[in-house]
Amino acid sequence: MNRKLLAALTFAVLALFLLSLLTGVADVGPIRSLKALFWGGEGPLDIVMREIRLPRAILAVMVGGSLGLAGAAMQGLLRNPLAEPGVIGISAAAALGAVLALQTGLAATVPLALPGAALLGALLGVGAILFLAGAGGGTLALILAGIALSALASALTALVLNLSPNPFAAHDIVFWMMGSLADTSFTQVAVAAPVMALGWLLLARSAHGLEALTLGEEAAASMGVNLRRLRLAITLGTAAAVGAATAVAGTVGFVGLVVPHVLRPLVGANPARLLPASALGGALLVLAADIAVRKVLPGQDLKLGVLMALVGAPVFFHLIWRMRGAA
Amino acid sequence: MWASVRSSSLAFMLAAGLAASVPAWAEPAPARVVSINLCTDQLAMLLAAPGQLRSVTMLARDPSVSVLAELAQGYKVNHGKAEEIYLDRPDLVLAGRYTAQTTVNMLRDLGIRVEIFEPAQSFADLRADILQMGQVLGRDRAAAEIVAAFDTRLAQLQAKQPEGPRPVAATWSARGYMSGSQSLAAEIISTAGYDHLAERLGRKGGSFLPLEALVLADPDLVIEGHSRAGHARSEEVLAHPALHVLTGRKAAVQTPDWVCGLPAVLDAVEGLRTGQEGAQ
């Protein structure tokens, strides 16, 4: 059943990837578009397909996959379905790191400084959350710590951008808080890929530990899980995946909340099997959202975060409602 | 739309100036003038008598937006806040149409005369603004001379229109903002011998043009607007590889000449002309 689910998700991702390539302000037939993509030269349509739509679709898959994966891993570690990098402020902390790297000019001079700084911000965020909410992840403490972290990181981001001498920097606040894939290029793909790959690797290696953690930390440790190493791998892996995604796409919330929530029943609630499924599901969701923002308001940069919140907030409400019932 | 509104309002303003402001005529010219808008800063610096202009905004000293940045060093600067302006005891405050309304209202409540200037959307607006500035400062003759010099230079430039089909140009700045077909930038572009892309797309007002649409429109010239200070993600789109592939040969950068309706707009026209000659 698991293999069938992964195959279906992969197929859906490929289909939406194709649809994403065919979505844009220019209304060109699919055959002509794909011809321009694969056999194009230097004409305007060839450049649109190759340099604008292709990297955007690739980045949607990378960002969505990272956020879905990181959400599933965080929830597994804290054993709490509300633990999502966007909701608990880790994305906001990553955005602060990215903004600092950009405004100090570090991003322009040091290779990988942008995703590196975002990773560092996210790492401090995860650290703060684990410190405040405890590794057991009580829901109330987790959410409150998340609210505090989000507020602080967002305020500092806005402050840094308001202090910038660039008149357009203040407008960036919306991008960093709501996220967007508009006008991305292979430059961003190259910037994000290595750090994201590190995150994926660390999180994928944590699958077995997350599975055992279902029975609590002590039971997991007694079944051979090195808890300290597991916590470190997930903390670092989440920070890398979320940091790199945020550095290129801003804060795209709720992906890591909605996707694991929907897919959990389909993988027998198994945290290990949830990881690859959530990565594919995240890619699927962000691809769909990025297609939708271009269909709903063509030619305007409707932020991804707007759409994600419209989908994600009801799921969040539902989860809180269910937890209240359980308590 | 702007141009027609402005030319009629120019006529109205001149008429009103003659009829309604007879009492103002009788008064002496204002002696303590403060400007709180970048464009009125520069108009006032061009026209004011020595000692008449008390202060200009911080922005007037910024060479990335101000043509008269050096001249502005000789003036005190303000930050456009009602409190500091009131304490300077001005007898006239110069503001733009889009200057913070609360500030303007407060200054008026405090009994200070505030003159509002419309942002120039055309060369006609530009002349009107210069004449209006001349009038409120009591420097009508100087204003008329500047307008006359502007018209002479403009006529010379128009006489030298390049031959052949007109190439297409577009302005493009942060977040893909393109000036509309009825704007100061559009008139600069058309005077320089180009068709404005906004005209072809039927966009009268300023609007956001997605990168994809710009690439597909494939204009002959993209005039980028860059702020040189700090970083903004909104401006990253100006460095998009697709833009380089397409416009590598023909990119010009918007200069402070494009910002306000001043005679310097003709420098922008000449800049485009020479850039064009250099590229071909």
Added chain:
Amino acid sequence: MTDLVLENLSVLRGKRRVLQQTNLHLHPGEFVGLIGPNGAGKSTLLRAALGLVGAEGHSSLARLSPAVRARIAAWLPQAREIAWPMPVIDLVALAQNGRRDAPQVQAALARMDVAHLAERPATALSGGEQARVLMARALAQDTPILLADEPIAGLDPAHQIACMKLFAARAAEGRVVMASLHDLGLAARFCARIVVLDHGQIVADGAPEKVLTPDLLGRVFGIHCHIATVEGGLVLHPLESCNHLTWKEGSDAG
């Protein structure tokens, strides 16, 4: 097979010494009942023996890496935590790297009487059923040492007795089994050896009939018991608390 050896094992919590210089040597074949009042340090002793809490002194398990230790000792914590609605069989299979068809998994399901629940989500089961599922997971690990913290709390009487018999049988196979218990009657009846812990110290260690004297029960637990021998086994039933019993501070520290 493997012995469990503790030497001078001490645990500090803050400045308080919750386990003091404990020496214990458990042999294969022994089913050991660890008893003592609330807060005596039973859970701490078991955790320290496994190396799950920082301790001074020596434990033969604590020095091992988690992976090696998992092959030698299984641990059933007191907190019955099941975070996700996973099917019962998948939870039990965690002990065998997720292999549902491993013989140990199938055997453990059968022995704990939860085979018929195999495909049900574990979180939907009753507390007692969940306890048996978690015990099945520990059994499926198939280790020479099994440590369990209050394994029979919350089970119905039949399953309590079945569970005690199972532990005795596991020990008879040549394994070390130690369980902390509050039911003195069941401990007396099924354990071959009783270790009594009080204020972080072992105060008695030996066969039930030697250890569970009226004097010790009064001194450590503050209770009077009816003690008798039936069918060659010890029967012990608490009757009355001594009138000097007071609630101890931190009684939930286990």
